[in-house]
Amino acid sequence: MTAETSTWATKKGLAQMLKGGVIMDVMNVEQARIAEEAGATSVMALERVPAMIRAEGGVARMAKPSLIKQIIQAVSIPVMAKCRIGHFAEAQILQELGVDYIDESEVLTPADEAHHVDKHAFKVPFVCGCRDLGEALRRISECAAMIRTKGEAGTGDIVEAVRHIRTLMAEIRRLGAMREDELFVAAKELGAPYDLVKQVHDDGRLPVVNFVAGGIAIPADAALAMQLGAEGVFVGSGIFKSENPARTAEAIVQATLHYDNPKIIAEVSKGLGAPMRGIAAASVPEPERLAVRGW
Amino acid sequence: MKIGVLALHGAFIEHIHLLESIGIEAVKIRLPEDLDGVSGLIIPGGESTTMRKLTARWGMREPILGLAAKGAPILGTCAGMIVVASEIADGDEPVFPMIDVTVRRNAFGRQLDSFETELSMPVVGDTPIHAIFIRAPIIERVGPGVETLASLPDGRVVAVRQRNVIAISFHPELAGETRIHRLIATMAADFSEPGEGTVVARTEPGIRRDASPGASRGRSE
Numbered sequence: 001m002t003a004e005t006s007t008w009a010t011k012k013g014l015a016q017m018l019k020g021g022v023i024m025d026v027m028n029v030e031q032a033r034i035a036e037e038a039g040a041t042s043v044m045a046l047e048r049v050p051a052m053i054r055a056e057g058g059v060a061r062m063a064k065p066s067l068i069k070q071i072i073q074a075v076s077i078p079v080m081a082k083c084r085i086g087h088f089a090e091a092q093i094l095q096e097l098g099v100d101y102i103d104e105s106e107v108l109t110p111a112d113e114a115h116h117v118d119k120h121a122f123k124v125p126f127v128c129g130c131r132d133l134g135e136a137l138r139r140i141s142e143c144a145a146m147i148r149t150k151g152e153a154g155t156g157d158i159v160e161a162v163r164h165i166r167t168l169m170a171e172i173r174r175l176g177a178m179r180e181d182e183l184f185v186a187a188k189e190l191g192a193p194y195d196l197v198k199q200v201h202d203d204g205r206l207p208v209v210n211f212v213a214g215g216i217a218i219p220a221d222a223a224l225a226m227q228l229g230a231e232g233v234f235v236g237s238g239i240f241k242s243e244n245p246a247r248t249a250e251a252i253v254q255a256t257l258h259y260d261n262p263k264i265i266a267e268v269s270k271g272l273g274a275p276m277r278g279i280a281a282a283s284v285p286e287p288e289r290l291a292v293r294g295w
Numbered sequence: 296m297k298i299g300v301l302a303l304h305g306a307f308i309e310h311i312h313l314l315e316s317i318g319i320e321a322v323k324i325r326l327p328e329d330l331d332g333v334s335g336l337i338i339p340g341g342e343s344t345t346m347r348k349l350t351a352r353w354g355m356r357e358p359i360l361g362l363a364a365k366g367a368p369i370l371g372t373c374a375g376m377i378v379v380a381s382e383i384a385d386g387d388e389p390v391f392p393m394i395d396v397t398v399r400r401n402a403f404g405r406q407l408d409s410f411e412t413e414l415s416m417p418v419v420g421d422t423p424i425h426a427i428f429i430r431a432p433i434i435e436r437v438g439p440g441v442e443t444l445a446s447l448p449d450g451r452v453v454a455v456r457q458r459n460v461i462a463i464s465f466h467p468e469l470a471g472e473t474r475i476h477r478l479i480a481t482m483a484a485d486f487s488e489p490g491e492g493t494v495v496a497r498t499e500p501g502i503r504r505d506a507s508p509g510a511s512r513g514r515s516e
Contacts (some may be wrong), residue, residue, distance in 0.1 A: 003412040010409035013429045013469050017340045018302035039348040040303060077342050100406035123407055257303055
């Protein structure tokens with residue numbers, strides 16, 4: 001009776017436990033506790049939320065080990081942390097620190113403009129961003145055990161998140177409607193491995209859990225994402241850049257759970273104070289767009 | 296007969312699919328009124344702190360405790376095990392205390408320590424269960440009247456039963472393991488049609504006739 005750790009089932013299984021929930025960006029222990037108290041299913045430890053990275057510029061790297069350790073000790077829910085795209089040495093350090101999930105994230109400054117981290121080489125599971133099905137399946141072929149659509153992080157504008165989840169879900173439906181002999185060309189056009197394309201065709205869904213990220217700022221945004229097919233949401237700047245983070249966090253948790261019950265969402269949306277101000281994603285100049293990072 | 300699955304967050308859809316695969320109607324439970332007419336309840340894996348928060352917010356505590364008190368079968372898996380325990384080792388208040396055990400959260404460590412193994416669980420038959428443990432809890436204290444259903448080779452208890460409540464550390468719904476759900480379905484049938492007798496229920500549709508003799512052992516109390 002031998003026990004095997006870090007299997008594919010345990011890696012993608014943890015993401016299955018987070019479904020229907022909210023993963024919140026936090027920058028310190030106090031925020032991590034607020035998030036946990038609000039009902040977050042996980043927290044993402046980082047030094048600057050995307051809106052700050054956007055405003056301040058500079059190179060965005062993984063968070064300091066001391067910060068990650070403090071947050072791990074402060075909460076009992078799973079703790080995630082971000083590494084730069086392709087920066088497998090940062091990922092090795094995050095694994096060593098004992099984080100529960102690594103987000104190989106376009107929000108940080110990419111370290112490699114061709115290669116993502118070979119996630120098969122790690123015991124810790126990874127979540128990766130995508131804008132469409134091809135990108136999602138390329139990441140899964142690298143052993144991403146969870147996917148999130150990217151949106152445009154740090155804007156508080158939901159429009160890119162909507163574009164990405166709609167694109168992804170439409171492409172999944174399209175594959176499902178194809179004849180089996182059409183899947184070979186579909187794989188070529190998606191730039192994704194045939195086996196994964198076939199699996200999506202057969203199952204009508206991604207082989208891993210998919211959340212929506214990038215631009216969720218109010219409860220209605222979370223409900224929109226869920227109704228479009230998200231299995232949960234990441235909220236970055238939307239909580240701790242709002243006037244009342246604790247109440248906003250709790251309201252977004254409730255809206256993610258009761259996404260198809262507008263009566264409840266109306267109720268929890270009352271008295272939250274001002275949401276993050278945000279910037280229209282369309283006004284972000286091309287070189288400053290984060291979603292295009294990742295290959 | 297239908298069985299409810301607490302659908303606040305976590306792996307609830309997997310339980311629903313598993314129940315449907317053995318011919319049992321499953322309903323999502325999000326608000327107290329969703330419990331009307333259910334003959335059993337499954338509390339799935341997820342984060343127990345989140346479930347505590349969400350169930351308190353919508354007044355789920357009394358209705359769920361009431362269902363258990365009436366004798367409907369309750370199955371808690373992973374976080375669900377924490378939710379039904381009468382005591383939580385790190386000092387947190389119990390959520391829905393309905394089985395006399397002390398449970399320790401994240402007892403194996405962090406995600407890096409999550410694992411899969413084969414587990415003997417005689418109550419569902421002689422073939423071992425393929426058990427997936429994800430940031431799993433364990434039972435540290437088994438109260439009087441609580442039966443141990445499965446333990447790891449080192450003796451740590453990972454599955455228990457007290458009357459109509461079963462709590463397990465692992466995830467049958469991720470492994471396609473239907474036998475525990477069949478047991479709950481049998482208990483739910485007994486609950487919804489008292490007087491029919493367990494002998495009848497054991498051979499009803501949804502219960503595999505080829506289940507080994509061990510499958511009935513847990514109900515002999």
